[in-house]
Amino acid sequence: MNPEASLIDSALRGWKSNVDRTAKLFGALTEEQLLEQVAPGKNRLIYLWGHLTASSDALLPLLGLGRRLHPELDSIFISNPDGYSQNMLSGADLKKVWDEVNDALWAAFSNLSPSDWAQRHTAVSEEDFKLEPHRNRFTVLLGRTAHLAYHFGQAKLAQR
């Protein structure tokens, strides 16, 4: 493995391990447990899970890997706070979407070369990217890995 590929391998391992531990935690909860808040007055577990699913789904267009699979998640889990939407998914349905989104992402990630990772993401213009070359796919991958860990840490608090 060349040095660049090795660095990307490390980042993909970090992404995968955070996806896997998140899937394991939420996947083990009952529908009833998913409706519990992580702390008094805070988001419910189902909301955190859906929020992470929607964020990951949004990576597909952000990284130029394809269209969103589930744009309908945004109004439930991103643009509105927990409790707003009447269309909350069941845990069983959310698990299917989570798996679908993560399988699609992992397949797409596995096809990217080191130079693909160094390219700009779609929310930065070509002009801005010349001035700020760190606004690339790789930086997004690292940021979203931290985002997963951030909410996983919160969900862990609700575990008994």
Add this chain to the structure above:
Amino acid sequence: MNPEASLIDSALRGWKSNVDRTAKLFGALTEEQLLEQVAPGKNRLIYLWGHLTASSDALLPLLGLGRRLHPELDSIFISNPDGYSQNMLSGADLKKVWDEVNDALWAAFSNLSPSDWAQRHTAVSEEDFKLEPHRNRFTVLLGRTAHLAYHFGQAKLAQR
């Protein structure tokens, strides 16, 4: 910047932004607030802050960057649970240690070349590293960035 240096730059930015937001959150809390639990029956904020400080201090030897600055933190914040130690630090004292550790780490990180980052960390033997070359400094950096984000997410829950 060559491609490897660019990937490392992304990871260092991710580390730094997590250190900075963590410092900002804890640094803004009063001594009284630091003694509050992040959720009922869970760790106090001061414990999370000290735990992250001790973990970062331990990176110095783990990454082969020098000796620990504050090994005394471990029995308070790592090897024992919150409430066990009688030597809890004040927020003011912990802030000094946090800054000292993070300044030392940042200075050391800034001196590492891409090939330094690809070298094994000190908890893996030369033999094992041949079989598992991903057990390098870079992977540790990414893992500890996720660790920061994990506990930062928990601390955020206690913010009002």
